[in-house]
Structure formats: C-alpha cells, structure tokens
Amino acid sequence: MLLNITDLHLSFVGGDEAAHILKGIDLSVAAGELVGLVGESGSGKSTSVRAALRLYGDEAELAGSVRLEGTEMVGADPATCRRARAESVGLVQQEPSAALNPVRRIGDSLAERLVRVHGMRRREADARILALLTELGLTQPERRMRQYPHELSGGMLQRVVIAAALSADPKLILADEATSALDVTTQAEIIAIFQRQIRERGLGLLFITHDLHLAGAICDRIHVLRHGEIVETISRPGLFAEARHPYTRSLIEAAPALERRAKS
Numbered sequence: 619m620l621l622n623i624t625d626l627h628l629s630f631v632g633g634d635e636a637a638h639i640l641k642g643i644d645l646s647v648a649a650g651e652l653v654g655l656v657g658e659s660g661s662g663k664s665t666s667v668r669a670a671l672r673l674y675g676d677e678a679e680l681a682g683s684v685r686l687e688g689t690e691m692v693g694a695d696p697a698t699c700r701r702a703r704a705e706s707v708g709l710v711q712q713e714p715s716a717a718l719n720p721v722r723r724i725g726d727s728l729a730e731r732l733v734r735v736h737g738m739r740r741r742e743a744d745a746r747i748l749a750l751l752t753e754l755g756l757t758q759p760e761r762r763m764r765q766y767p768h769e770l771s772g773g774m775l776q777r778v779v780i781a782a783a784l785s786a787d788p789k790l791i792l793a794d795e796a797t798s799a800l801d802v803t804t805q806a807e808i809i810a811i812f813q814r815q816i817r818e819r820g821l822g823l824l825f826i827t828h829d830l831h832l833a834g835a836i837c838d839r840i841h842v843l844r845h846g847e848i849v850e851t852i853s854r855p856g857l858f859a860e861a862r863h864p865y866t867r868s869l870i871e872a873a874p875a876l877e878r879r880a881k882s
C-alpha cells in the first residue's frame with residue numbers, strides 16, 4: 619500500500635481551546651489507484667493531506683497512524699518524515715506559491731530540487747523538467763524555465779507546479795484541488811496526464827476536490843468528508859445511486875452533472 623491512513627485525528631492546540639479538526643480519518647491508496655477525497659470547503663481536505671505528510675509543527679496534535687509505503691509518519695522524527703516524503707510523494711497544493719520561490723527562475727526552482735534532493739545532474743534535471751513542461755502542454759517551455767513565477771498566468775503556473783510534483787517520479791501524488799482553478803479543457807488535459815501515469819507506471823493518486831461529479835467521473839473510489847469525518851465511501855463512483863448518506867446526496871444534487879455542464 620502506498621498510503622494507509624488509519625483513525626487519524628488532528629487538533630490545533632495553538633488557541634485558547636483545542637480545535638478538533640480531523641476526527642478519525644481512514645483511507646488508503648494502492649499503486650495504480652485513483653482515489654477521491656471530496657468535501658465542501660472547510661471539511662478538512664487540505665488538513666488531512668498536510669497532517670498525513672507531517673507538514674505541521676507543534677500547533678497540530680496528531681493521533682492515529684499514517685503509513686507512507688510502510689513508514690509510520692505519526693510520531694516519526696523529522697528526518698524520517700522528510701525522507702519518506704522525498705522518496706514517495708509528489709504534492710500539488712492549491713496555491714502555486716506554496717511550491718515555487720517567487721525570486722527564483724522557474725527552471726532553477728524545479729531543477730535544483732532534483733539535484734539537491736534526488737542527486738540528479740543539473741543537465742539531466744533540466745532535460746527532465748523541459749520534457750515534463752512540454753508534455754503538460756506549456757507553451758514555449760524553454761522560455762518559461764527562464765521566467766519568474768509572477769510572469770506566468772495562473773493556468774501556466776499550475777502546470778509548472780504539477781510538473782514539479784511529477785518530476786521525481788513519485789509513486790504517490792496528492793493533488794489538493796490541483797485542477798480546480800483551471801478551465802474545463804485544461805483540467806481534462808491534466809487529468810489525462812495523471813491517468814496515463816496511473817496506467818503506465820502504476821502511480822497512485824489521491825485526488826482532492828470539492829467537485830463530487832468530477833470525482834465520480836474519474837475515481838475508482840470516493841471518500842466523502844464532512845466536518846473532519848468520512849461520512850461515506852463510494853466504491854463505484856460512476857453509479858451515484860448507491861450513495862446513501864444525506865450529505866452525499868445533497869452534494870450530488872447541489873452541483874450540475876458533468877454532461878449538463880459540458881452542454882451549457
């Protein structure tokens with residue numbers, strides 16, 4: 619199993635009283651699987667991912683278990699967590715600024731990480747980045763590599779961030795609203811690239827979105843998150859008929875279905 623989260627709890631302990639945000643999350647992603655984590659804004663999607671990767675400091679208290687390719691993350695020392703993340707995971711966050719240094723050229727940001735963390739030669743790293751940016755449909759990729767983040771549009775930046783996440787051939791991608799800010803066509807292109815990696819090299823993908831219909835169209839399994847709890851798991855997402863929980867039904871009915879969206 620690439621990712622195995624069992625009974626994960628998280629409380630933020632900074633303020634006057636602890637805020638119990640995650641209340642016993644269970645989910646797993648195996649190689650070659652596309653798993654959805656769906657919930658409204660504030661339900662705890664981003665917190666789940668950041669907690670699983672141990673990206674919080676002392677402000678967050680964790681209980682339960684998160685195993686990344688067998689390595690226990692909860693309670694592990696920072697070096698172990700860093701190594702497990704570098705070896706296994708590509709993270710795509712909502713905000714491109716989280717992944718890119720604003721004062722570095724894009725090519726330098728992406729290639730230097732491959733050199734520093736993964737011991738690649740710089741020329742090899744540059745070639746890998748250029749190939750990925752091209753595959754991800756970025757126009758004028760060589761020029762983009764010499765540009766700074768503020769010179770690119772939001773859609774271009776999101777492709778760069780996805781290229782960064784894929785560049786070290788991670789076994790698992792955690793995509794937190796990775797395509798939500800993109801137009802429908804671009805979104806479909808990026809999803810097709812993920813799907814090819816799932817098919818061709820057994821990538822595991824946790825696809826996090828507020829969009830239940832999109833998740834339903836592409837995921838093997840969907841976990842529905844509400845107020846820090848998984849209220850329902852749908853194992854055949856194409857067939858929403860099996861969704862029982864009133865919250866899931868309300869999400870299904872709240873958003874227009876994909877077919878209807880495509881026509882409008």
Ligand SMILES: Nc1ncnc2c1ncn2[C@@H]1O[C@H](COP(=O)(O)OP(=O)(O)O)[C@@H](O)[C@H]1O
Pocket residue numbers: 630637639657658659660661662663664665666
């Ligand atoms: N650092 C933090 N300190 C305190 N509360 C937080 C922190 N980060 C997130 N939260 C709270 O945790 C809840 C879940 O947030 P989040 O995981 O970002 O939701 P989602 O990604 O589903 O929109 C929200 O109520 C949010 O206010």
Ligand SMILES: [Mg+2]
Pocket residue numbers: 663664665712794795
């Ligand atoms: Mg979020």
